[in-house]
Amino acid sequence: MDAIFLQILNGLDKGGAYALIALGLTLVFGTLGVVNFAHGAVFMLGAFCAVTTQHLLTFSKKVKDEGITFFDAYKEVPYLEIWWGETGSFIIDYKVPFSILLAVPVMLLIGLAMERGLIRFFYNRPHADQILVTFGLAIVIQEIVKSIYGANPIPVPAPEIVSGSANIGILLGLGDSVVYPWWRLIYLANALVVIAAVFSFLKFTTYGMVVRAGMQDRETVGLLGINIQHRFTVVFGLASIVVGIAGAMYTPILSPDYHMGMDFLVLSFVVVVVGGMGSLEGAVLAGFMLGVLQSFAAMNEVKAVFPGIDQIIVYLVAVIILLTRPRGLMGRKGVMED
Amino acid sequence: MTDRKKEAREWSRRQMLKTSAAGAALATAGSPMFFVKNAWAAKFRNDPGSSSSITLGFNVPQTGAYSDEGADELRAYKLAVQHLNGEGDGGMLNTMTPKSLKGNGVLGKKVKFVTGDTQTKSDAARASAKRMIEKDGVLMVTGGSSSGVAIAVQGLCQENGIIFMAGLTHSNDTTGKDKKRYGFRHFFNAYMSGAALGPVLEKEYGNQRKAYHLTADYTWGWTQEESMRKFTEALGWQTTAAVKTPVGAGDFSQYITPVLNSGADVLILNHYGKDMINSLTQAVQFGLRDKQVNGKNFEIVVPLFSRLMAQGAGENIKGILGSTNWNWSLKDAGSQAFVKSFGQAYGFPPSMAAHTCYVQTLLYANACEMAGSFYPPEVIKAMEGFKFDGMGNGATEYRAEDHQCFKDVLVVRGNNNPSSQFDLLEVVQEVPRSQVEYDAAIFGGALGPYKV
Structure with missing residues (x-):
């Protein structure tokens, strides 16, 4: 029972990341009709907002390391610690939460620049053209990041206070072996809050209502005198913010490198296909569902029966869904169907 | 008729002379080549001949899961090339025994190098090594931080008659079931x-x-x-x-x-x-x-x-x-000489990957000097069974049966109280070579021929 609970929690935690990325992908597809293969690169850029914040906060002075006698070695002491002592250390420790403050405006600007500068020229082009140009854009973004930060993953640890694990087994009346890292719980909570915020924005604001109307019938909304294109551009920026926050918050779980977006992109497209192209609810549901399935597939008991299932489970589900229900779990009738 | 007989006689004399000359040439060509100076010239792949330099191929992971090790390996290789060419402080050339190296390159030829990125992937590593062998004309390929890569590149080198001095590879298979005549491993194994x-x-x-x-x-x-x-x-x-x-x-x-x-x-x-x-x-x-x-x-x-x-x-x-395999905190003269050279060049101590790659380069160069030739079968024979010291890990032997180095192994613990930013591993025990030795036959495999 404890083991199953842990795998569910682990699946939800993974699913949170998948859902956030897939949500952004679906927002762009649902509004602009663009299959955005650069979305994974935007996730990576979000993660590098956290890396940049870390670099800025730990800008250092070189001080001779007296512990080394063989040669002249130097260690780096951040200026923030030299100037502000404990307060400086505290700020550096909380670099990941602080990075959100950087990520939101930066990702909004990046999103708007991408949409206005390139993607809008491909609205009326075939999906194959859109895929090619966004894939190319993703490669360009990756190479730029690689040239600035190098190819190696850069560790960005969580604040010290949440670096350990929570004994949730005791809180929930389960065994004391049910523990889970604090930061992963925070990530899950963050994913749920961001998803709820996006849905609230679309559901309960007039702006969101118009966007949803535009998603249903773009021409009619345009005939009402509303500049729906302008709103869709803002939605593209919003999708970039969502995936950017997902990337920044993910850095303590997995040290970011220039290629991390591609690893998530493939999985996220599977999530979107399983959930249903253009369905926001479907993307979130499929994200969590595939996360949980992936986690269960890694259990020894499951692998004993189906060796290697942990590597293929996500794609197996995608194949089954495409064969039996091409529009996905919650996709609109007619989408991806003849 | 008389004229024809005359022509036949004349032809016979000429033919006799030609045949004699051709016979002499054939006899010379048919003689054992080792009677002739530079007998192996142009007889093996990428023979430097009369060139004033030789090229070595450093094939390391510059991207991928083991890229940190790859970057450090490359630093060590560059240092080894400097020391072989008589530049810098000489590093382990001052402590290695026995030593045939003179600090003037290898067999009087300056050492140059080319680099490649294995990407920590076997296919990319083989493609990179192939490029080095075919395009850059390297005499020896070395490097890598993955056993999958080492085994793949080692196989390619065997096929091409190029010596492979493995970098960081810890699988038993590298010098076990997948061992090759042209492959050598200084690093320890699982x-x-x-x-x-x-x-x-x-x-x-x-x-x-x-x-x-x-x-x-x-x-x-x-x-x-x-x-x-x-x-x-x-x-x-x-x-x-x-x-x-x-x-x-x-x-x-x-x-x-x-x-x-x-x-x-x-x-x-x-x-x-x-x-x-x-x-x-x-x-x-x-x-x-x-x-x-x-x-x-x-x-x-x-x-x-x-x-x-x-x-x-x-x-x-x-x-x-x-x-x-090795730690920079070791106090023997070889380790200290290497740490000093590396630290002065780069500002931090070398990793064990850097150490093994540096040593491998020196060992290959030394074997060429011992053999008096770059001809791979002779270089291989010089390295097989070679016993040396002064390069960290105490007395070491390149076992002839499987091309595995045998030396002391370190058991370490993550240091609870580091005295510097690099003092991260505390040596718990220097396990003597005798405790980690085994029979070469237990992992099977065959080295293959000297000539390919």
């Missing part, structure tokens, strides 16, 4: 790690333990797990589970959560490089080191350790036991 760690694990954790293995799913991981199981089960430990994980998985959480309720009280991480940093960090985040299971403290063991990994894992490495 069997030696198990043999060195076993007695220390018994002393520190007792012989009533239940171990859970997480294993990188490729040749190195398999042999590392096999060796650790062999030696820990011999102590009386039980193996609760052994789970294969994909290389470069990144997030290992779905493999770590089952450990929590498995009943195991030791987690053995058969991971290396970034995978090990991620799996160890995540295992600590999941609270494994704070757990008590079966009335004992839960322990984590990392059979193959390096300072670079310790650096990446930060605080999480403290107190964790493992084994290593």
